[in-house]
Amino acid sequence: MSRTALGEFEHHVMLALLRLGGRSRGAPIVLELESATGRTVSAAAVFVALRRLEQRGYARSSKREARPGEGGRGSREFLITSAGKTKLAESRRTFERLWGAGDPVAEPS
């Protein structure tokens, strides 16, 4: 699993995690992605992506104690790592370089 480039969906998950303050559980990320894209997002896909990101060192996770009143166990909380932040910045720069100064694709208005 030495693949370094982020897949598009993984990229989205990372950005959503960043928007949630760099620290979140899986369920809020699903909602965040849904509101950003306007489409239904598979909870399973997010579940898998978060764990793959963790295995590659871009995120860390910890099992949070259940808060009073929540019942059962708490779910796993993910934290973006500095490696993850570097990776995001790097891919952003790559995108910007590729886009260049001009705007070759007319955005639908």
Added chain:
Amino acid sequence: MTGVPPRFATAVLRMLLPEAVRDDALDELREGYALRVAQHGRVAANRWYRRQAPAFALRVRLAIITGGPLTPPQDIPVREPALNGSERMTTILADLRYGARAMVRNPTFSAIAVFTLALGIGANAAIFSVVRTVLLRPLPFPEPDRLVQVWESRRDRGWDQSSFTHANFWDVQDMNRSFSAMGAITFGSINLAGKDNPELLSVAYVTTGFLRALGVTPVAGRTFADGEDRVGADQRIVILSHRLWTTQFGRDRSIVGRDVTLGGRAYRVVGVLPPGTPWLDAGDLFMPLMRGPNEDRGSFELTAIARLAPGVAIAAARADLDRVASQLASQYPEAKGMGVTIQPSDGWVASDSLRRALWVLMSAVGFLLLIACVNLANMLLARSTGRIRERAMRAALGATRGRVVQTAIAESALLGVLGGAIGLGLAFGVVRLLRAFDPGDIPRLSEVSIDGPLLVIALGVALLTSIITGLAPALRTPYHDIVAAMREGERSVVGNRRTVGLRGALVSIEVALSLMLLVGAGLLIRSFGAILDVDRGFQTENRVLFNVTLPNAQNEADAQRLSALRTQLQARMAALPQVKDAAAVSIGLLRGTATGMGFAAQDKPSPPNDAVPWAGWRMITPNYFKTLGVPIVAGRDFNEQDVIAKPWRVVISHRIAERLWPGESAIGRQIILWKGQQESVAEVIGIAGDMRDWDLADLPSYSVYIPFNGAGWNPSTFVVHTTGAPTAIVPIVRSMLAELSPSSPVSNVRTVDELVGESVAARRFTMLLLAALSAVALLLALAGVYGVLSYSVSRRRTEIGMRMALGASKSSVLRLVLSQGMRPVVIGLVTGVLGAVGLSRYMASLLFGVTRLDAPTYAGVAFLLTATAMLACYLPARDAMRVDVLTALREE
């Protein structure tokens, strides 16, 4: 507050999710559900949850399959705390104790299992130790893969591998660019003057390059130096073999530099060779082979070897030798058609037929081990079925599958170690036995031993086989069906029918394997019988052979004296009252290497050179045929007036007469001897009956007999036909010799019966071993047949009781049980016959007088197996017939 997600979907999801991420996934989905309830209400949340849940499990599983586990490395969930080293050790010890207790609890079972394994391991260790020493151990020389044997060839005469002529050998040695050293060897004998009786020693005459090519380092002194084989060099030097140094000189190092008296002259000892085979034991003594000024190119006498120079491949050496040979062939008319071939040194220790025999034996013991394993697996399987309840209990009390398997492995490993140890004990015994029964022509047999590496290998194999055979039953523990297993015990646990089927298949394998072994043994036994029954052509009763070495002839006058002495000895022996006939011959029956000559009829067109038939020849005194009980078919025997080459007169064997003059009288015809070599023309004066006098397994030889009278050949082999015990004549001959020629020893005393026995000793050895192995295999297979059937009968007691209660007759029950027991046997028989037909081709070259598909052998073996298997089935069947209806029903 937030409510519970739909229960059914959760339950399904819980079932479908992989265990490692199950809790995480359920937590995350529940939280998602709670968030949706808060945002969109319960109905929408429920719909979302039901839609997500089934896909979730599939998606996660797919991700795991394509990309590996999803768990972060730091917190792999564990069901029980991992054991550290010492804790694991403790459990292993506990399992071993448990295994030992289980073995003691069931001593019969354990003894049979251990012994079965011991038989397989023991036979393998013993035979492998022989194979390793004889076939696999490298030659006792440095870099043996660079050693080659070198032959002359005469393709035009159909000789692919011939000994070297002297002149050609020296020329090839001088002209080749491929060898770092080359040497030749030839053989003779010499008398060692001893305290009581003179002793005849064998001499290997070697060129100075011979020991250098081998790379021999002497134990003491030196080997021959360059130039010591040149004319004018000191000829009276000798190197002792290790054997002679040990037996005659008590390993006295100071013998080097001293003189020993050989053949009446003093020879200086210059060195002592290390022990070993081949070549190092080629003679008691090694003397330099002299390079004469006028060497001939007509008589092929030298065995040549060489060491390839560093970096020279065999192919390159062959090309180089082709160059040398064609140069010689164009230069000398006698070398016309000459070629030189080389062969790797693989065959130096063991002949092809011995290799073949040993590999057949090795495969046989391999089969035996397989049978032993199958038997063991069968027994363990039977027992494990009986112990399902016990294993289920352990599982119920929280033992993991790993622990249950570990216990089973500990038990079978215990069996393996015990079986291996006892097997090695057996192997020690077998090896001692083999060495005691040394048939004489298995080289290095005296060096065979069970040593450290072999011990380790054997124990390793024992352990491995026992663990593998033990693993199968252990893995059949119904771990997921504990409750059923506990409740129903050994009665009707799922898979029991399969177990019985598996055991039947194992029996089939055993039967097939042992049938193949039995066929192999049967073929060898029939061959052995055929070879003893073969028409040898000569009589064996009350006949003895021994060698007498008279003083060597140095010139023509000596030769006449020697010949006269031989005639005188023969006459004196023949005159003894207990002697019927006596004669002398140049080379005894069934002994020594064959002499050869091409022959052709003078009055017929000569065949091309490569179609010239080849005959062995012997020099004989008058009465040789009468002494051996061989008829003179036509013409006459030699008399005192027939002298070698004055003029050439010969007696030929019947087959030669039939070949050269079919349907005509051969008497008085002219035959060309040594056709293609020196070519002497001789008159045929007699035709003698055919004999198998070189090897009983060969066709009766083409034989040419030449008068011994006038020949300076030494030693002579005397053949004596006596009225009483033949060896009683030997002391009388010794006292006769003390009078006539005091320095002449008598050696190699053998009755003709003994010679026949010795000539088939290697066959007997292979045959007996294979017979013993297949007997053991048969026994194991029968034990398997019996074991499976009696187990199955004991489990069907109730059924049988019911049948009988409902009116089944005893004979119908017997039929039922027999047919069940014999089914795997019949399958095994058929498979085994097919296997034997296929495998027998590998032993075709070991057979004599029977084909590899000999129908009586196959039929006999199949009958033997069927009959004994019936017997093995009968015992449990009898138990079945004795089933008491009431008891059987009450057991239910």
